[in-house]
Amino acid sequence: MAGHSKWANIKRQKAVVDAKKGKTFTQWSRAIIVAARSGVRDPAGNFQLRTAIEKAKAAGLPNENIERAIAKGGGTLSGDSSSLEAIRYEGYGPGGVAILIEALTDNRNRTAADLRVAFSKNGGNLGETGCVSWMFSQKGVCTVERIVDEEQLLEASLEGSAEFYEMTQEQIAEVFTEVVNLENLSQTLKQKGFGVTDAELRWISANNVEVTAPDQARSLLKLIDSLESLEDVQNVTANFDMSEELMAVMA
Known part of the structure; x- marks a missing residue:
């Protein structure tokens, strides 16, 4: 079953190349709002909320921002959190690479327009729902450390x-x-003494496109950068492989 972690590895390599945070405080706050809205406001009884809070803290989101986001999601603080909805967009990057974008937005038209511009400026195309999602399956993934x-x-x-x-x-x-x-x-893993550093839902591609040309690699990484920089975007997944050597060249 080897190969399912390739996109995660590329994301880690890309983070080194980019040397920037993957999400803004606004993006983490939105994830907490939606998690709090979908279940109980106590993190102990809401796995989605607990995970969102842990990741937000790791990214440096202040406690007061976290508490405010929980209150908004629970309806005890005024705001427009009720209009936030989760939407998945799909498209193609340079070389036919399939791309999935998960977004939290209060304005579908704005988000779609922003995505369309990012795709068109970087050699890609925003597609219709279902155009690439059939190439992916969603799994739960736990990252585990201290394995002896x-x-x-x-x-x-x-x-x-x-x-x-x-x-x-x-x-x-x-x-x-x-x-x-x-x-x-x-x-279960924690109870068995393993260090679980992350628990997330991840889209996994059935087949990957090998990217070997520097020009294509540059355009593709620029497109993903553009998509990830959009405030409404929570996560970007793509079905390509790229060598560490080529990643280093892109730096």
Whole structure:
């Protein structure tokens, strides 16, 4: 089952190349608002909210911003959070690379227009719903550290109803499961003494496009940068492979 972590690896490499934060405070606040709106306001009883708060804190979002976002999502603070909706957009990048964009927006028309401009300026096209999503499947993924015995990881993963895992670095692995089982898997791994540094939903492509030409790579990374910089965009996923050497050239 190797290869499912390739986009995550590219994102990590790209972050080094870009040397910038992946999300703004506004984006993290919106994620917390939506999570608080979709369930209980107590993070202990709302896995989506708890995860959003943990990631927001890691990104440096102040506690007062977090508390305000929870209050907005719970309806105890005035604001327009009720109009926020989650939308998935789809399109093609240079060389036919498939791209999925997850957004939280209070204005569909504005978001679609901003995305269309970003695509057109960077050799891509914003497509219709369903044009590329069939190439991807969504999974729950736990990033696990402090692995000294793979047999123990295997046992814990099976107990947590995981589908498979991949070692990505020494003592670090990504454990994959069905979307609805992510919280159970995360809790099981923690109970078994593993350090779970991230738990997220990730789109995984069935087939990847190999990018080897520097010009194409440059245009593609610029497009993804443009998409990720949009305030309404929460996450961008693409089905391409790129060598570390080419990434270094792009730097």
